[in-house]
Amino acid sequence: xxxxxxxxxxxxxxxxxxxxxxxxxxxxxxxxxxxxxxxxxxxxxxxxxxxxxxxxxxxxxxxxxxxxxxxxxxxxxxxxxxxxxxxxxxxxxxxxxxxxxxxxxxxxxxxxxxxxxxxxxxxxxxxxxxxxxxxxxxxxxxxxxxxxxxxxxxxxxxxxxxxxxxxxxxxxxxxxxxxxxxxxxxxxxxxxxxxxxxxxxxxxxxxxxxxxxxxxxxxxxxxxxxxxxx
Amino acid sequence: xxxxxxxxxxxxxxxxxxxxxxxxxxxxxxxxxxxxxxxxxxxxxxxxxxxxxxxxxxxxxxxxxxxxxxxxxxxxxxxxxxxxxxxxxxxxxxxxxxxxxxxxxxxxxxxxxxxxxxxxxxxxxxxxxxxxxxxxxxxxxxxxxxxxxxxxxxxxxxxxxxxxxxxxxxxxxxxxxxxxxxxxxxxxxxxxxxxxxxxxxxxxxxxxxxxxxxxxxxxxxxxxxxxxxx
Numbered sequence: 120x121x122x123x124x125x126x127x128x129x130x131x132x133x134x135x136x137x138x139x140x141x142x143x144x145x146x147x148x149x150x151x152x153x154x155x156x157x158x159x160x161x162x163x164x165x166x167x168x169x170x171x172x173x174x175x176x177x178x179x180x181x182x183x184x185x186x187x188x189x190x191x192x193x194x195x196x197x198x199x200x201x202x203x204x205x206x207x208x209x210x211x212x213x214x215x216x217x218x219x220x221x222x223x224x225x226x227x228x229x230x231x232x233x234x235x236x237x238x239x240x241x242x243x244x245x246x247x248x249x250x251x252x253x254x255x256x257x258x259x260x261x262x263x264x265x266x267x268x269x270x271x272x273x274x275x276x277x278x279x280x281x282x283x284x285x286x287x288x289x290x291x292x293x294x295x296x297x298x299x300x301x302x303x304x305x306x307x308x309x310x311x312x313x314x315x316x317x318x319x320x321x322x323x324x325x326x327x328x329x330x331x332x333x334x335x336x337x338x339x340x341x342x343x344x345x346x347x348x349x
Numbered sequence: 350x351x352x353x354x355x356x357x358x359x360x361x362x363x364x365x366x367x368x369x370x371x372x373x374x375x376x377x378x379x380x381x382x383x384x385x386x387x388x389x390x391x392x393x394x395x396x397x398x399x400x401x402x403x404x405x406x407x408x409x410x411x412x413x414x415x416x417x418x419x420x421x422x423x424x425x426x427x428x429x430x431x432x433x434x435x436x437x438x439x440x441x442x443x444x445x446x447x448x449x450x451x452x453x454x455x456x457x458x459x460x461x462x463x464x465x466x467x468x469x470x471x472x473x474x475x476x477x478x479x480x481x482x483x484x485x486x487x488x489x490x491x492x493x494x495x496x497x498x499x500x501x502x503x504x505x506x507x508x509x510x511x512x513x514x515x516x517x518x519x520x521x522x523x524x525x526x527x528x529x530x531x532x533x534x535x536x537x538x539x540x541x542x543x544x545x546x547x548x549x550x551x552x553x554x555x556x557x558x559x560x561x562x563x564x565x566x567x568x569x570x571x572x573x574x575x576x577x578x579x
Contacts (some may be wrong), residue, residue: 182448189441189442219415
């Protein structure tokens with residue numbers, strides 16, 4: 120079994136869990152508090168970031184994008200229509216562009232700020248950078264939710280799945296990011312009907328079930344979080 | 350011929366130029382000022398970031414990592430030992446980890462801050478966010494040069510090339526980032542002998558020559574920038 124070092128509210132960790140589940144790959148999960156920068160984690164990944172996958176032979180594979188390529192090369196390439204990339208280089212480029220969008224751009228503009236301020240800081244000591252949430256940072260991140268939801272709504276309204284006519288890594292990356300924001304109650308679904316329908320479809324997949332059972336220490340999810348009919 | 354929308358001091362644009370040159374792919378270069386967010390650029394890439402490659406059939410391929418995978422799939426996979434990824438999934442994961450290191454981590458901690466403050470801001474109007482450089486941002490970025498140079502020195506001192514025993518995308522990503530910092534005179538080469546020897550080897554490659562001829566408007570490179578014997 121592969122091992123994943125992760126945190127339940129880090130979008131790129133959720134992305135890897137969804138990807139493995141879609142490929143039928145069981146994971147042993149090890150919870151990390153990323154702000155602790157444990158020596159064992161730093162030895163596997165000198166950048167100290169999550170996720171890290173311990174693959175065959177206990178080789179650490181570092182970072183969501185790198186792990187997704189690894190899973191594609193060692194699993195996905197044999198999966199035909201269930202492959203989470205498309206069939207041709209242009210489709211794959213579009214899938215990768217959207218994965219970057221949700222795991223890098225959305226993360227930098229929205230997700231990680233809300234997670235840090237609302238979920239991590241209350242658990243961190245002042246030496247670790249903890250303390251009261253920075254309301255200016257929260258406001259800025261919240262203002263950025265709208266353009267990302269608009270874009271998701273546009274994609275979901277013009278395509279069957281976000282990157283084209285079948286489920287891909289792009290859907291998993293978007294669902295990973297939005298499910299973290301949804302946990303925090305930060306997604307105004309009622310304003311984005313197409314995005315909501317798409318998210319409902321993703322949320323009903325068996326791969327999503329473990330994420331709906333996630334509970335972050337000290338912070339309960341919004342009431343509709345695990346609701347398939349939200 | 351492929352077309353690249355780029356800026357000469359954006360590390361990830363340099364990375365694509367080096368990658369194409371190593372694959373013998375000629376590029377038509379279109380200079381972009383990334384802070385202008387031209388409508389034509391936004392149409393190809395709604396994120397408004399560089400680089401964007403116009404590939405076959407004028408299809409835009411967006412972002413350095415995505416472009417590198419595209420080039421690998423359409424060119425590299427046929428190149429045997431000249432392929433810029435390794436031969437097995439683990440080596441490729443290590444190459445990708447290091448590409449992320451230099452184009453994302455180094456960029457976020459060092460490169461783009463120094464470029465913005467020293468090269469972009471003097472050309473930007475105050476409406477565009479221009480003005481005098483933020484000396485605190487410059488100081489913070491400069492303090493981060495050291496760990497990145499130490500890490501590069503360690504890699505260069507323990508491996509033939511940064512990701513293993515042959516030239517890879519990892520070397521091109523590191524060279525792209527460090528050559529931008531070198532242009533700005535921000536690399537204390539004398540303290541990092543192994544990194545310097547490695548950089549000297551990369552710098553002598555034909556693929557590097559066009560980068561050494563780059564001149565950013567209003568900002569000359571440090572005197573040794575184009576020197577192969579620096």
